[in-house]
Amino acid sequence: MNTAVPQQKPQKTVTLIDNETGKKFDLPIIDGSTGPRVIDIRKLYAETGMFTYDPGFTSTAACDSGLTYIDGDKGILLHRGYSIKELALKSDFLEVCHLLLNGELPNKQQKDEFVNTVTRHTMVHEQMQFFFRGFRRDSHPMAVMVGTVGALSAFYHDSLNIDDPRQREIAAFRLIAKMPTIAAMVYKYSIGQPFMYPRNDLSYSENFLYMTFAVPSEPYKISPILARAMDRILILHADHEQNASTSTVRLAGSSRANPFACIASGIASLWGPAHGGANEAVLFMLKEIGDKSRIPEYIKRSKDKNDSFRLMGFGHRVYKNYDPRAEIMRDTCYEVLGELGIKDPLLELAMELEKIALKDDYFIEKKLYPNVDFYSGIILRAMGFPTNMFTVLFAVARTVGWISQWNEMIQEPTQKIGRPRQLYTGPVERPFTPLDRRK
Ligand code: SDX
Numbered sequence: 001m002n003t004a005v006p007q008q009k010p011q012k013t014v015t016l017i018d019n020e021t022g023k024k025f026d027l028p029i030i031d032g033s034t035g036p037r038v039i040d041i042r043k044l045y046a047e048t049g050m051f052t053y054d055p056g057f058t059s060t061a062a063c064d065s066g067l068t069y070i071d072g073d074k075g076i077l078l079h080r081g082y083s084i085k086e087l088a089l090k091s092d093f094l095e096v097c098h099l100l101l102n103g104e105l106p107n108k109q110q111k112d113e114f115v116n117t118v119t120r121h122t123m124v125h126e127q128m129q130f131f132f133r134g135f136r137r138d139s140h141p142m143a144v145m146v147g148t149v150g151a152l153s154a155f156y157h158d159s160l161n162i163d164d165p166r167q168r169e170i171a172a173f174r175l176i177a178k179m180p181t182i183a184a185m186v187y188k189y190s191i192g193q194p195f196m197y198p199r200n201d202l203s204y205s206e207n208f209l210y211m212t213f214a215v216p217s218e219p220y221k222i223s224p225i226l227a228r229a230m231d232r233i234l235i236l237h238a239d240h241e242q243n244a245s246t247s248t249v250r251l252a253g254s255s256r257a258n259p260f261a262c263i264a265s266g267i268a269s270l271w272g273p274a275h276g277g278a279n280e281a282v283l284f285m286l287k288e289i290g291d292k293s294r295i296p297e298y299i300k301r302s303k304d305k306n307d308s309f310r311l312m313g314f315g316h317r318v319y320k321n322y323d324p325r326a327e328i329m330r331d332t333c334y335e336v337l338g339e340l341g342i343k344d345p346l347l348e349l350a351m352e353l354e355k356i357a358l359k360d361d362y363f364i365e366k367k368l369y370p371n372v373d374f375y376s377g378i379i380l381r382a383m384g385f386p387t388n389m390f391t392v393l394f395a396v397a398r399t400v401g402w403i404s405q406w407n408e409m410i411q412e413p414t415q416k417i418g419r420p421r422q423l424y425t426g427p428v429e430r431p432f433t434p435l436d437r438r439k
Pocket of ligand 1: 275
């Protein structure tokens with residue numbers, strides 16, 4: 001037996017020197033399994049009386065996580081170590097859900113059980129349908145999603161106890177299973193068609209297309225091409241490290257809010273055009289550009305600091321290379337439209353826009369590449385989804401990422417409420433001025 005006391009590796013540190021006082025502070029460095037190391041500043045305020053300052057969290061690791069790894073410079077995206085390309089081309093969405101939730105791809109028996117459980121949670125409480133009547137038919141679908149998903153916590157009281165692993169698991173199954181049903185209801189309500197109940201004989205993606213596009217008055221033929229494309233789109237949007245909506249879910253969850261309320265907060269954050277709302281904004285942008293001859297004018301506008309116009313679907317906080325999801329999405333776009341015999345001028349326009357932008361010095365220097373939202377809208381349009389449903393589909397897919405990240409956080413032994421501080425720039429204390437003496 002090795003009796004030698006294992007040599008404690010010396011703690012790696014960085015030293016902070018306050019040049020005003022000459023005081024030195026040693027801050028520990030922590031290694032991950034790969035990727036950037038972190039400087040542990042948890043004791044910084046107690047030792048220095050100072051905060052770090054990082055609006056937008058450009059250099060801040062808010063947590064540790066084993067779910068998703070992104071190397072923005074190399075354009076690498078891994079879920080639990082598997083590359084997004086392999087998962088998108090060789091796996092399916094429910095396998096990826098199992099992987100994100102449980103850490104491993106399922107074996108045959110585990111997959112059958114997982115699929116069966118999700119399938120049997122796809123119906124929503126029958127009273128949910130009455131929520132929709134409170135909304136205008138022309139409400140933005142994301143407004144309805146925020147409301148109805150948050151309302152799930154009014155129905156499923158037996159999966160609100162976040163300290164009970166079984167209840168957390170049921171809540172995860174309910175959310176993953178019911179999101180397509182609710183999304184389809186949102187669409188049906190907006191076009192005045194009756195809701196379609198889920199069918200247990202269909203796969204997750206087939207069921208989603210069926211509930212969205214079938215009508216009770218005639219049989220609906222599900223296209224295997226569209227079902228496969230839908231499944232791949234869901235995989236590409238499943239999780240993405242600590243993006244804005246995931247960070248919103250984590251912060252909401254840190255107060256110990258129930259999982260349904262936390263996912264509703266994620267939907268609200270995703271809605272923004274700088275985030276998940278970009279897929280809808282890309283279609284509006286392409287329609288506004290309208291013709292290849294106008295691309296130079298819009299490229300010029302996107303570089304003009306005095307013009308609020310940005311090239312939607314381009315740029316990313318982390319990717320300074322081609323978003324690997326965008327590449328797969330572009331290829332899928334080409335494949336699906338080709339197989340469907342659809343010649344969408346917006347696809348040609350998008351390809352030309354990408355070609356011109358990627359040769360432009362501004363985009364090269366700022367490392368602005370197409371992101372996941374640049375091509376997704378073109379496929380979704382070809383599948384028959386209206387533009388205002390694109391971000392809803394993003395939310396359907398991202399729910400597994402949100403709930404997996406939430407679950408990971410809740411299980412953290414050191415989990416505590418998130419409560420950032422600030423650099424105060426307002427007035428210092430001053431005496432109250434009575435009304436008759438104010439100017
Ligand atoms: C998603 O975080 C995630 O992982 C998100 C996501 C996920 O899966 O969860 O990947 C999904 O949200 C993808 C991003 C979708 N959004 C868009 O396509 C909207 C357009 N993109 C930009 O708004 C922007 O690129 C962001 C919001 C995506 C990233 O913004 P950052 O990291 O804060 O970068 P920035 O705004 O500081 O831009 C850096 C420079 C700026 O120029 P300077 O001030 O340095 O001179 O690049 C310019 C920006 O003006 N720039 C753009 C641009 N994006 C950045 N210029 C023109 N067009 C653009 N699209």
